[in-house]
Amino acid sequence: MKIMFIVYHDIRKEARSQEILECAKTLSNETVLVSYSKPFNTQNIKCIVTGNGERNYFKFIKESIKAIKEENPDVVILHDDYTAAVLAWIHKFRKNIFIIYDSSELYIDRKPKSFKQFVARHMHYFEKFYLKHADVVISANIERGNIMKDYYKLKEKPIVFDNIHRIDDHYNEEQLDRKYSELFGDDKFKIVYGGGISKKRMSFELLEAVHSLGSNYRLIICGMLDAKDKSEFDSFISENSISDVHYVGFIPRSEWRYMLRKADISVSAFSKDTLNNVYCASGKLYESLFEGTPILTSENPPLKRICNNFGVGVSKDNFKEGILDLEQNYEVYCENIDAYTRTIDYEGRISNLAETLQKRIASTPSFNQSISD
Template structure:
């Protein structure tokens, strides 16, 4: 059975999708991938594995709201044209809902497809309405967190619970091409005890209280490092003014960012409660931290307290409380080996290859 995997953007933006492709390849499945503009690292990775893959011509960065609409329509034309040409007896595996929404839904409904849902959408949004329309038509619906699966089953009146595959990235060898500037910054940090935040820098994942906590601890050996897309260009300087031992590394595409992850001592995973998607967050970063045995400081979201918190791999704190953050950091530092051992145990508790294999069994492959 051939699988055609479709994802609108480059795979560096969606580690769970890259993960699925690589494990399907490991399991001997014939996989052909259509994707947006990949990093050179990922294109090289797919080429080395001899995975046939193609880049969508219409994938480009939007400049404004109007440009987003133009991009959507241009991409939609390209993928709908492609749909007519795809092998009819192949199963389509769609990497995320945004990709599915650009496709011809009537044509999609007439063939077998797997729909991978990476987010939990607010009700009555355009995404929620589309998913309600298509969820029952998919051969299999995949999501990345058990509470999300239960909500989706109830909301979309699904006969079966969506299959849960956590966002644990593929454990491949790290081969990086980090810039000289970043390497220079890293070399200056090696003697520090690094507290790391990785991911997009947005208001729903506030970092101010972290630097305030570090300022309160007042130990110059503690360094706060963060990396990821940050649209507010003044924000890194603002954080550095609060706590001088702060370093922003910019955006480093996955999985190359793991070169930084392995150097840290504590990893941050913090989310507010502004959306259900945040409340039942499913961050791949908890597996990236735990891969290297790094303890974590996380917010109190149930999907964090029930995973890394329950394993003893993290201190789960109120990220609005500077004192709690400071106490959490100090507690981890004082009992580091215990947290590190628990992080390793958590990482090895999830067998991704087995989970993907179970998906194939459900599809009778």
């Protein structure tokens, strides 16, 4: 059985794409990757690079279809709505191919405001009308799966493959202790946030909450920033003489792991402006839990479900109250995290997904007949 995985992400950086590729390799010893980027490890896979290695969407679609024609895969795994046009082509011209569609996002209510977003609407059109023809659909959490079944008129609920990420990168503790001694060298209550500086990521609400708590609390922000929002952010800090909020920019994953271990709590927050954000699938939440660090989240349903069901953090839009709750009941949250993470079969999650997909493939008589022929 030959499997082709088609993805329009930089697979060297995008964790979910890497996991789906590993799943494909588990399913078959003849795996073909089609993307504009190559993974660092190309062992046991054939790589077809689109657009001469450049991020070019139209060349990606054209060359993906060409790859299907030349390779004749038995199974094609498509990743996100970038590949929806390929899904439509397969349904029309290669009905014998078993289609697995992995959806890590939920862009069903975005409105185009630019040419780039107009292209996104084009992708959404294909996804809306052809996703029901995929043999298997995978979603990033339960909530998104339920919405997708109704919206796309799927025959059954998608398989859930959560964005459960753990950082295994090593770091030099002595070196980072020196580098970040100003941030972690005292007994203040330390809060780390990896969402950068952006109003859409609720970093202003977090800033105001920490400021209102007083001088015994420190906020450390990592990640992306919006230039306009950063200017406003800095102005607020200057006008209010705030000294214990620190933006450290982009940092390697190993340093983010260090910060999670050194911090008292971390934050995962999303606005509620789109369904994709409302029903977020946060990998950073799990990164924190695997380091034993309690989590403060906004009240988005998937985040609230995890906090409430397992007692590993507080889901509250009033960040000040949430921080105080975590601080006052800190040991309980840490104990709950230890109990919860022990129940997660992290090492086996990819093989478990592969086993589920294999069963679906094996239970499709028309597909197995075409393989034997």
